[in-house]
Amino acid sequence: MKNNYKSYYLTAIIVLLGFLRLSAQAIVINAPEPVDNPNLGGDSPWPYICAGSSGFNEYFVNITWAGTANAGNQFILELSDANGSFSSPTELATISDKNTINDFDVSFSVPDDTRGLGYKMRVRSTDPVKLGTESPAYNMYYMDITNNLNISELGDGVPPGSVCATGPITLQVDNIPNPETYQYIWFRSGTLLNGETGHTLNVTQSGMYNAYIDYGPNCTGSGNTDSNIVDVTIGGTGTGIAINPPSQTILCPTDSEILSIDQTDPSWSYQWYKNDVAIAGAIGTTFTVDGGVVGFEGDYAVEISATGICTERSAPITMSNPGSFTVTRDNPANIVVLPSQPQTLSVSTDASSPTYKWYKNGAEIAGETSNTLSVTEVGSYYAQITETGGSCGSSSKNSETTVVVTPASFEVILDYADNYTSCVSTSTVLQVESINAVASDGTKTDVTTNLINSFAYQWQKDGADIAGQTGNSISLASNMENGNYRLNANIDSYNATSNVMSVQLLTGDTVTINSTGTVYCSSSDMVTLSSSLDLSTETYEWQLDGNTISSSDMDLNVSATGTYRLVLNRDGCQLISNEIVISPLDENLITLEPSGNLVIPEGTTRTISALGGTAYRWMDANNIEISSSDSASITEPGTYTLIASIDNCDIVKQFEVSILDTFKVPNVITVNGDGINDQWIIPNSYSNRTDINVIIYNGQGEEVLNEFEYKNNWPQTSTAFTKQNMVFYYKIRNAKEVLKQGTITVIR
Structure with missing residues (x-):
């Protein structure tokens, strides 16, 4: 009965379209409907999709349409994103052999990144271009992971049975590729943790934790991704252990120090660590650090463990030798000095009682015993820092070397200070990007920070000085300032000329185009684009989807759907207008109020209205026109037809009217x-x-x-x-x- 009704409905639509001599643009494509897979047993349409399990990924939909399709037409089955948007649809199937068949089934497979609750489907045709009605939203998931998850604290793939910690820990999924690309369902002792969807979980409460990959309400259970259970105890017994303060932490080669834990218990086990690595055999309540052992320096800690308590590690104690202090050079590695520009070198150290000596070209500079040094001569400089080490004497370290030079010349390099793009930007700033001191052998030293404010500058455009422009930057805000720029820079007896920077700014003018309509359905349409400017004195081109279609029409008659714009040539740049999108005819542009079929009481009148058109014709069941306005009054039962026009395009909609009996046949x-x-x-x-x-x-x-x-x-x-x-x-x-x-x- 269902198929007979569908066949009758489609036949009626086709006959009506032929009777009204409608163009192919009046094609109607219904929303695709799920149907059963003929290759499997059963006859139930799919209500949702759980693909990927055991490699299965074959589904079917039924497609129905009415109207006239051209010979080269294709029907494209499309899938939205997970939120139901068709802004970038995925093509699931292309059908080229059903242009005379109004009811057919087609198979498809979902992409392997399909995961969500709001996927929709639709069918579009290519000749004529038509978008079909969107389907309801469906749950669709491709389950590429169908094995048990492993969660652990360390992320090492080893499933812990239990974890005891004195503070919060992090559990993580660690046995699948790219775990961060999935969403998860986490449970604590069987209770869903709302809002926790990542592959890691910050655990602050005791409980038994497990996780699943979230494949939605219908597919998660068949994904077989349930993880191991980790029994976590947070805030378990913690004793607050520490290492007793040692008598010394700086050891000479002849020194040693016994580190000891501040509390002990016969039931505890002990393990000493150096730099977070367990020390083999160090399992007592004390550990001796020997200053004579090469590499003894480091951070030492002790860890306790026992049944009924949480494993706990002490804060570390740092042990070092007298030469463990550090020295840092605070100035650049290369410095340029000029006769009028002395430079200051400096070093810093964490030594407790340092003394300083400065050296030039390997020779000590007499009297220089602070951490800074003023230099005016070329050479290689470094500082020597000495720390007194108690019983084992003193230890010295040298800073990194600073090379001080006088230049043979300077190099000034310009760049754009902003994100300048030729013929796109309407303003820009040129500035000194860097200044290099160039030695006689060609070696370059960056001296921008030290000398940028010491030069005298003069900007030039196209080889001529620009009055008043004597800073290290210049602002340009008009296409009248387009040209080639460079900068002359002087300091003492040095003169430098920068690289040349070309500036091509876009004019600040705007151009606007307008359209007599935005819908195109056939070559008989007359949709015209026009400009706000007089184009008779301009060099220009009209573009469709970025391609030139005319460079002579001042008003453009549209001949295809797409995105149109006008491009003018201004000072070698393109001045681009706003864009106007001319869309194909879409039957959803016309809506009826009320929608659907009508039931009216016998002897009454019901008014139905239409929205979205520019003209209307209402036809009763006998194909007699009853109204040419946006509404019609209905009194009789039957099949009514609306022919709504949008500019030169027609859209046909039908609805049934039946009579509600106000009294029954008397008996x-x-x-x-x-x-x-x-x-x-x-x-x-x-x-x-x-x-x-x-x-x-x-x-x-x-x-x-x-x-x-x-x-x-x-x-x-x-x-x-x-x-x-x-x-x-x-x-x-x-x-x-x-x-x-x-x-x-x-x-x-």
Whole structure:
């Protein structure tokens, strides 16, 4: 019955479209509907998709459409994103051989990155271009991971049975590639942790934790991704252990120091660590650090463990030798000095009682014993820092060397200070990016920080000085300033000329285009684009989807859908207008209020309105025009048609109107001559109708009435009834079927 109804509906639409001589743009494509997979047992359409399990990924939808498709047309089955948006749809199937078949099934597979609750499907055609109705949202998941997860604290793939910690820990999924690309469901002791969807979980409460990959409400259970369970105890027994303060932390080669834990317990186990690495065999309550052992320096800690308590590690103690201090050079490795520009070198150290000596070219500079040094001569400089080390004497370290030079010349390099793009930016700033001191051998030293404010500058455009522009930057804000720029820089007896920077700014003018319409459905349309500017003196081109289509039409007649813009040539740059999108005809642009089929009480009038069109024609069931406005008054049942125009394009919509009976066919009449209920009165939907046959039989099955256009006039006054409460039988039928039947009891 369903297929017969669908076939009848499609046939009616096709006949109507042919009768009205509509163009192919009036094609109607319904939303695709899930159907069963003929390659599997059963006959149930899929309600959601859980693909990927055991490699399965084959599904079917039913596609129905009406209208006329051209020979080269293709139907494209498309999938939205997980939020139902078709801004970048995925093509699931292309059908080229169904342009004369209005009802067919097609198979598809979902992409392997499909994961979400809001996927929709639709079908579009290519010739004519038409978007079909979108389907409802479906849950769709491709389950590329279908094995058990492993969660751990260390991320090492080893599933811990339990974890005991004095503070928060982090559990993480660690046995699948790119775990951060999935969403997860986490549980604590069987309770869902709302909002926790990442592959890591910060655990602050005790409990039994496990996780699943979130494949949605219908697919998660079949994904088989449930993890191991980790029993976590947070805030377990913690004793607050520490290492007793040692008598010394700086050890000479002849020194040693015994480190000891501040509390002990016979049930505890001990392990000493150096730099977070367990020391083999160091499992007592004390550990001896020997200053004579090469590499003894480091951070030492002790860890305790036992049944019933959380494993706990002490804060570290740092042990070092007298030479463990550090020295840092605070100035650049290369410095340029000029006759009028002495430079200062400096060093810093974390030595507790340092002394300083400065050296030039390997020779000590007498009297320089602070951490800074003023230099005016070329050479290689460093500082020597000495720390007194107690019983083992002192230790010295040298800083890194600073090379001080005088330049043979300077190099000034310009650059754009902002994100300048030629013929796009409307303003820019040029600035000194760097200054290099160039030695006689060509070696370059960056001296920008030290000398940028010491030079005298003069900006030039196209080889001529620019009055008043004597800073290390210049701002340009007009296409009238386009040209080639360079900078002359002077310091002492040095003169430098920068690189040349080309500036091509876009004019600040704007150009706007307008359109007489935004919908295109056929070559007979007349959609025209025009400009806000007089193009007679301009060099320009009209573009469609970025491609030139005309360089001579001042007003452009549109001949295809797409994105249009106008591009002018201004001072060697492109001045680009706003964009206007001309869309193909979409039946969803026209809406009816109320929508769907109508049921109206007999003898009443119902008004239906249309929105979205520029002109309308309403046709009744006999194809007679009943209105040309945006609304129509409906009084009779039947199939009504709206032909709505958008500019030169037509969209056809149909709806059914049926009559709600206000009274039923009576089964009792009283022929007592009082003028009330003396005759058998039936609803107007059956009486006075040339296509409705009314037949009445007596108790012996003999016809007493058989007529079309029944006038509600039985029985006649001359009709005789021989006894009380006589029973008659009636049928009300049309050419195809019996519409009503029953009994009539006549009381006299």
